[in-house]
Amino acid sequence: MRNKIVLILLICFLSNASANEKYLILADDGYPPYSFAQKNSIVDGLYFKILSKIFSKMKNFDTTIEAIPWKRGLEEVKDEKAFAIYPAYFRPNDPERNWMDYSDNIYKEKVVIYCNKKILGKGKWPEDFRGLSIGTTHLGILKKSSHKYPRSKEFIKEFNKELSRLKTSGSFEKIVRNYIKNYK
DSSP states (O other): OHHHHHHHHHHHHHHHHHHTOEEEEEEETEETTTEEEOTTSOEESHHHHHHHHHHHHOTTSEEEEEEEOHHHHHHHHHTTSSSEEESEEOOTTOGGGTTOOBOOOOOOOOOOOOOOHHHHTTSOTTGGGTTOOOOOEESOBOOSSOSSOTTHHHHHHHHHHHHHHHHHHTHHHHHHHHHHHHOO
16 A cells, blocks of 8 residues: 555656646747747747747646747757747758757748849749749757657647647637737
């Protein structure tokens, strides 16, 4: 009986300890309107609105979002000073970023590209430019084998589940519409 009580207490302690892991999520501070910091360092942007809603549903994870310059944020994630960064360009075959893993895509951005005739003249438009991928964005990045964040796979799995719920419920589009309507 005493062994059962000790085992139950140990399980309770371990589950409580892992529930209190702090997950620092970094936001690119210079990518408006999607991700940026206001003059007073307050995180803002469309992704911040979406992620805040998702993280509020993830009760088993203590998340904090801080704005930081992109390159420094990337290094902090790599060095495990932070768990993830957003938005992250999906580059799965880049040998310099083989330590990354990605969540599901948050939002499909529409990108407009302008170039001069000198650049455009290097190929036949549009035939030579079909299939060209400029970039797609995702939530963020985590180290594939992270000692600091032992529940990282569980975090991303729950994040992806809540993102899917948000998109299928209609709330996602409402957040996007409201943000675009009120963006200044």
